Amino acid sequence: MPALCRTCLETFDDGRRCPACGSPRVTAHPELFSLSIAHMDCDAFYASVEKRDNPDLADKPVIIGGGKRGVVSTACYIARIRGVKSAMPMFQALKLCPDAVVIRPRMKVYAEVSKQIRALMDELTPDVEPLSLDEAFMDLSGTRRLHGHPPAVMLARLVKRMKDDLGLTGSIGLSHNKFLAKIASDLDKPRGFSVIGQAETAAFLQDKPVRLIWGVGQATQAQLEKAGIHRFSDLLRWEREDLHARFGAMGDRLYHLARGEDHRRVSANAPVKSISNETTFFEDTADPDLLDGHIWRLAENVSDRAKARGMAGRVVTLKLKRANHALLTRRVTLHDATQMADTIYRTARALYDAAGDQGPYRLIGVGISHLVAEAQADRSTDLLDPQAAKRSGAERATDAIRAKFGEGAILKGRALR
Amino acid sequence: MKFSIERGALLKAVAQAQSVVERRNTIPILANVLIEAEGSDVHFRATDLDIEVVDKAPAQVERAGATTVSAVTLHEIVRKLPDGALVTLTDDGAAGRLSVEAGRSHFNLATLPKEDFPVMASSEYSSNFSAPAAVLRRLFDKSKFAISTEETRYYLNGVYMHVSEADGGKVLRCVATDGHRLARIDADLPEGASDMPGVIVPRKTVGELRKLLDDDDTQIAVSVSETKVRFATPDITLTSKVIDGTFPDYTRVIPTGNTRRLEVDAAEFAQAVDRVATVSSERSRAVKLSLDEDKLTLSVNAPDSGAAEEELAVAYGDERLDIGFNAKYLLEIASQVDRENAVFLFNSSGDPTLMREGNDTSAVYVVMPMRV
Numbered sequence A: 001m002p003a004l005c006r007t008c009l010e011t012f013d014d015g016r017r018c019p020a021c022g023s024p025r026v027t028a029h030p031e032l033f034s035l036s037i038a039h040m041d042c043d044a045f046y047a048s049v050e051k052r053d054n055p056d057l058a059d060k061p062v063i064i065g066g067g068k069r070g071v072v073s074t075a076c077y078i079a080r081i082r083g084v085k086s087a088m089p090m091f092q093a094l095k096l097c098p099d100a101v102v103i104r105p106r107m108k109v110y111a112e113v114s115k116q117i118r119a120l121m122d123e124l125t126p127d128v129e130p131l132s133l134d135e136a137f138m139d140l141s142g143t144r145r146l147h148g149h150p151p152a153v154m155l156a157r158l159v160k161r162m163k164d165d166l167g168l169t170g171s172i173g174l175s176h177n178k179f180l181a182k183i184a185s186d187l188d189k190p191r192g193f194s195v196i197g198q199a200e201t202a203a204f205l206q207d208k209p210v211r212l213i214w215g216v217g218q219a220t221q222a223q224l225e226k227a228g229i230h231r232f233s234d235l236l237r238w239e240r241e242d243l244h245a246r247f248g249a250m251g252d253r254l255y256h257l258a259r260g261e262d263h264r265r266v267s268a269n270a271p272v273k274s275i276s277n278e279t280t281f282f283e284d285t286a287d288p289d290l291l292d293g294h295i296w297r298l299a300e301n302v303s304d305r306a307k308a309r310g311m312a313g314r315v316v317t318l319k320l321k322r323a324n325h326a327l328l329t330r331r332v333t334l335h336d337a338t339q340m341a342d343t344i345y346r347t348a349r350a351l352y353d354a355a356g357d358q359g360p361y362r363l364i365g366v367g368i369s370h371l372v373a374e375a376q377a378d379r380s381t382d383l384l385d386p387q388a389a390k391r392s393g394a395e396r397a398t399d400a401i402r403a404k405f406g407e408g409a410i411l412k413g414r415a416l417r
Numbered sequence B: 001m002k003f004s005i006e007r008g009a010l011l012k013a014v015a016q017a018q019s020v021v022e023r024r025n026t027i028p029i030l031a032n033v034l035i036e037a038e039g040s041d042v043h044f045r046a047t048d049l050d051i052e053v054v055d056k057a058p059a060q061v062e063r064a065g066a067t068t069v070s071a072v073t074l075h076e077i078v079r080k081l082p083d084g085a086l087v088t089l090t091d092d093g094a095a096g097r098l099s100v101e102a103g104r105s106h107f108n109l110a111t112l113p114k115e116d117f118p119v120m121a122s123s124e125y126s127s128n129f130s131a132p133a134a135v136l137r138r139l140f141d142k143s144k145f146a147i148s149t150e151e152t153r154y155y156l157n158g159v160y161m162h163v164s165e166a167d168g169g170k171v172l173r174c175v176a177t178d179g180h181r182l183a184r185i186d187a188d189l190p191e192g193a194s195d196m197p198g199v200i201v202p203r204k205t206v207g208e209l210r211k212l213l214d215d216d217d218t219q220i221a222v223s224v225s226e227t228k229v230r231f232a233t234p235d236i237t238l239t240s241k242v243i244d245g246t247f248p249d250y251t252r253v254i255p256t257g258n259t260r261r262l263e264v265d266a267a268e269f270a271q272a273v274d275r276v277a278t279v280s281s282e283r284s285r286a287v288k289l290s291l292d293e294d295k296l297t298l299s300v301n302a303p304d305s306g307a308a309e310e311e312l313a314v315a316y317g318d319e320r321l322d323i324g325f326n327a328k329y330l331l332e333i334a335s336q337v338d339r340e341n342a343v344f345l346f347n348s349s350g351d352p353t354l355m356r357e358g359n360d361t362s363a364v365y366v367v368m369p370m371r372v
Helices: A045-053 A077-081 A090-096 A107-122 A151-166 A178-185 A201-206 A218-226 A232-236 A240-247 A249-258 A288-309 A341-354 A388-405 B007-020 B071-080 B133-141 B203-210 B266-277 B327-334
Strands: A002-005 A011-013 A026-028 A037-042 A062-065 A072-075 A101-103 A128-132 A135-139 A170-175 A193-195 A274-285 A311-322 A327-338 A361-373 B002-006 B032-038 B041-047 B051-058 B060-063 B065-070 B086-091 B097-102 B105-112 B127-132 B158-166 B169-177 B181-188 B199-202 B219-224 B228-232 B236-241 B260-264 B286-292 B295-302 B306-313 B321-326 B342-346 B353-357 B360-367
Touching (some): A002 A151, A026 A193, A037 A151, A037 A178, A045 A072, A062 A077, A062 A090, A072 A077, A072 A090, A107 A135, A107 A151, A151 A170, A170 A178, A178 A193, A232 A249, A274 A288, A274 A311, A288 A311, A288 A341, A311 A341, A327 A361, A341 A361, A341 A388, B007 B032, B007 B041, B007 B086, B007 B203, B032 B060, B032 B071, B051 B203, B065 B071, B065 B086, B071 B105, B127 B133, B133 B158, B133 B169, B133 B181, B199 B203, B203 B236, B266 B286, B266 B295, B266 B327, B286 B327, B321 B327, B327 B360
Parallel strands (some): A062 A101, A170 A193
Antiparallel strands (some): A002 A011, A002 A026, A037 A170, A128 A135, A274 A361, A311 A327, B002 B060, B002 B086, B041 B051, B051 B236, B065 B105, B086 B097, B127 B219, B158 B169, B158 B199, B181 B360, B219 B228, B228 B236, B260 B342, B286 B295, B295 B306, B342 B353
């Protein structure tokens, strides 16, 4: 059986240890050198970056997340052993792991590191589809001749370089489609390298729970369970038409995924569909002034990101989560697509005013969608708002000042609320 | 209740009623028209709780009475009856059915009790005057295209009808705007209207009102209060709530210092705009106007789909100017011009542009440029 040493990248035929360096970090699989769709997932990415940048944290449980009301966005493996999981409320995490070091996320740093990882991936193939800062799909089909090595070797080299050059570890899932590659990368974390071949696909999936499917959350899972579908083998008993009738478009997807089929391409330019940002409060609030400050900061963040991408949105959405977790979403289609913080803020603020709801809220979010290129945006101003042109000029000037002197160089008063 | 009525008269009355009725109704009675027969007339009354229309038609009333029946169904039936037919409507009271008979056709329609029908409370009108249909038609026809559909600015969802000062004294004025274009139309102030409170007439009311204004010679009795407006012909009375809000101060957005004057044949201009805009597939198609000595070049450059250009001979004597507009807005305001040339007054490529017909300031339009 073809085998690969992930320590020295030696390839050989079978064996539990590498014949060249003696390392036990060996991956062996009959289809190892013929598969080419991979999913790379960094191990506890944010926490690993923090540990790398602050060696004192190396043997401490580290949780990345915001405030006592926030949720865990990443927990390092030490904290995970204690039962801390991502998306867990912070108070619960701290109950499980009172000695944890809680660190506020430094998104800018993570984004920077993510770019470096992306650069390494780009050397492997032009078909890199990032899912987030710390994970991506790669299609290495047809790169064997270019690199002189099969995809598996190049992927092992990628994680080795991530470790050597960037001080970060990642796990690889290698298979024949995206769905299985993503499942595979999760099988052997951290520092994993898992392979799911064509031949074993059906047997592999058979007993697995359907929640493995990306996009099947609690709600879908509950629906599926109602229909008696718990495992992939349950899905195989359904006719395609019946699945479609019961679950719509999702049903068609389930039919194929149950058979390990996923024809989605790894696409480098998966179009961005929306840009949004939200914040969870330390304490539930109904204070309009406070909320106003949040709406502004969120609008500004969304606007910054839209400007960075050269995009603008035609629809502005305001999201409010009440103290009882009930969600309130309001959206409006603008006459003219926008990327301006001022317009996003004013629109979201009007939505807030029109919501006719008293709160209190635990979360507020602002987003734009129906994105268009910035050339098609902000092309006209409001006749009834003669100051709009001036404010827009001021915003462009603010952007220029920030680009030159840094993020905090100039702020609006309401950003301080 | 029993009466007979000529099919044409019935159709006209029911058509007006069914157009006021909302198609999707949660309150069943609002889908119905209230039919009241007495003396030699029958009244047809329909409402959506914001607008009420009452249509009077002559009929041979055998037995006075009243009932309500689905406005849409009755309209469909009458529409399909042969022209000139005599229609007999009989309400037997007890069975809750209205029988409609015409020739050999016979229909039985479910009714709802007349007591359940919400009749709009009558109110005191502070101002009553009379205006020719043609005058009102011009005021509303030329302004309604600019009504906003934006729900957050609900106070723009109608035409602001009020009394204002113009060069020649007081005028009856209608203004509508959606923040991108604005229409301001003046008419001679009818006698008795000078104390009229300004009201925002909702979009739907404007649409319903239009049906009363087809005949030039009709005098329309207009009654206005702070909360309601009523338009009446001898046969039809349209009562509507007005939008409860403050119309923005539009006067400050109408440019007064625009000096660059372009004069162009409105029809030629509209056709050219329409032609060049064809190549753009964007939602808001931007047309660039390039002005030079007696020459106007219209161009569209849509990177994804193509480019177009057209030149027009015009009267223009100012500096060169490039300015962009939404093609749809240009077409809409150009189509308001029917007698003389369209006169555009520009300032810069970022400022609102004014358009009027010749030197007639009784109808002016403002349109906001867009970056091209």
